[in-house]
Every structure is written in C-alpha cells, then in structure tokens.
Amino acid sequence: MEALDALLNRVSVARLTEPAPNAAQREALFQAALRAPDHGQLRPWRFLTIEGAARERLGELYAEAVQLKGDASQAALDKARAMPLRAPLIIVVIACLKEHPKVPLVEQRLAAGCAAHGILLAAHAQGIGALWRTGDMAFDAHVAQGLGVQDNEELLGYLYVGTPANEPRTAPVLTTEDFVASWG
Numbered sequence: 719m720e721a722l723d724a725l726l727n728r729v730s731v732a733r734l735t736e737p738a739p740n741a742a743q744r745e746a747l748f749q750a751a752l753r754a755p756d757h758g759q760l761r762p763w764r765f766l767t768i769e770g771a772a773r774e775r776l777g778e779l780y781a782e783a784v785q786l787k788g789d790a791s792q793a794a795l796d797k798a799r800a801m802p803l804r805a806p807l808i809i810v811v812i813a814c815l816k817e818h819p820k821v822p823l824v825e826q827r828l829a830a831g832c833a834a835h836g837i838l839l840a841a842h843a844q845g846i847g848a849l850w851r852t853g854d855m856a857f858d859a860h861v862a863q864g865l866g867v868q869d870n871e872e873l874l875g876y877l878y879v880g881t882p883a884n885e886p887r888t889a890p891v892l893t894t895e896d897f898v899a900s901w902g
Contacts, residue, residue: 724843727889731847734880738769738807739846747809747879750840754832758818762826763833766810766865773802779864780855801855805878809837810865811850813872830874837877847882850875 739747748765756762768776777799784790784798802808813830815823834850841848852875855861862873 719843721843724839728839728842729886729889730849731882731886732804732849732878733883734805734847734849734878735883736806736881738805738880739841739844743844743846746844747837747840747846750836751833752836754829754836756829757825758821760816760818760821760826760829762814762816763830764812764814764871765837766812768802768808768810769806773808774799776802776808779861782864783855783858783860786860798855805849805880807879809834809877809879811874811877812865812867813874814868815870815872827872827874834874834877837879841879845882847880847886849878851878852876 744767751763751765752761754763780798780801781795784794811830811834813827815826818826838848838850856873856875865873867873
C-alpha cells in the first residue's frame with residue numbers, strides 16, 4: 719500500500735477477530751512506531767503486548783479497578799472482564815517521560831502518541847484492523863500499577879489489533895477548509 723493511501727484511508731476497525739498479526743507484521747508495526755517525530759531522540763514510549771490468557775488477566779485487573787471505584791454489580795464486573803477480549807492482541811501505549819532541558823513533557827507525550835499512530839497506520843497498510851481505545855481503564859491508577867506503569871510514565875491508551883471481522887468502512891471525505899486557515 720502506498721504511504722499516502724494509508725494516511726488518507728485509515729479508519730478505526732472496532733470488530734476484530736483472530737488471528738492477531740504474525741511476528742513479521744508485528745515487527746513492521748513497531749518499526750513504524752520508532753519513526754515517530756522525536757525531538758532529542760528520547761524515544762519517550764514503550765509498549766506492552768497482551769494476548770491469549772493475558773487478556774483474561776487484564777480483564778480481572780479491570781474488574782478489580784471497577785470494584786475499587788465502588789461498583790461491584792455483576793453487570794459492571796462482567797463488562798470489565800470482557801473488555802480485553804474484543805481483540806486478539808492489545809498493545810498498551812505508555813509515554814516514558816524524562817526531564818530534559820530542551821524537550822518539554824508535552825512534546826514527549828505527543829511523540830508517544832505519534833508512535834501509537836504509526837502502529838495504526840502500519841496496521842492499516844498491512845490489512846490489519848486496529849482501534850485506539852481509552853476510557854476509564856486507560857486513566858485508572860490501579861490498572862496502571864497492575865501493568866507496571868512507573869511514576870515517570872503515563873498510560874496513553876490501548877491499541878486493539880486483529881483481523882477485521884467485516885470489511886472496514888470507507889474513510890469519510892472531509893473538507894480541509896473546515897480545518898485550515900491562513901494566518902496574517
């Protein structure tokens with residue numbers, strides 16, 4: 719797939735199934751992440767992969783977080799446990815923030831976000847479905863601790879990755895004039 723085609727036509731794919739990307743495809747995903755803009759070449763990101771039975775353990779971690787928030791209803795616990803089962807592979811995106819005299823923390827967060835976007839683009843280019851999810855479990859301290867997120871790190875979200883269950887939707891055509899203006 720041509721690079722411009724991937725950039726113009728990538729869409730989120732919510733319905734994912736087996737198989738997860740193979741080793742060569744994953745290598746391409748992570749190599750694409752490493753090309754993110756990175757002032758100071760700090761590489762302020764890291765990724766965790768979660769698949770197989772580890773997805774069920776992540777569901778239990780989510781259920782613990784729900785209980786700690788005070789919602790112990792069976793429906794809420796079941797929903798939390800099922801969340802990680804929506805894709806065969808989950809990639810946890812973590813920003814690794816470092817004090818630096820020339821690279822503010824906001825730039826480091828943005829670089830980590832760009833690295834995640836690189837993964838999404840590389841997935842699309844390979845015909846792999848992917849979706850970036852956040853929600854309560856991306857911002858929960860108990861979940862972050864359970865995933866080993868350190869004090870100088872921030873969990874930015876989860877990339878759900880797998881084989882599209884259906885034909886991906888067509889990207890909408892947007893009018894650039896709605897988003898671009900000349901200054902001065």
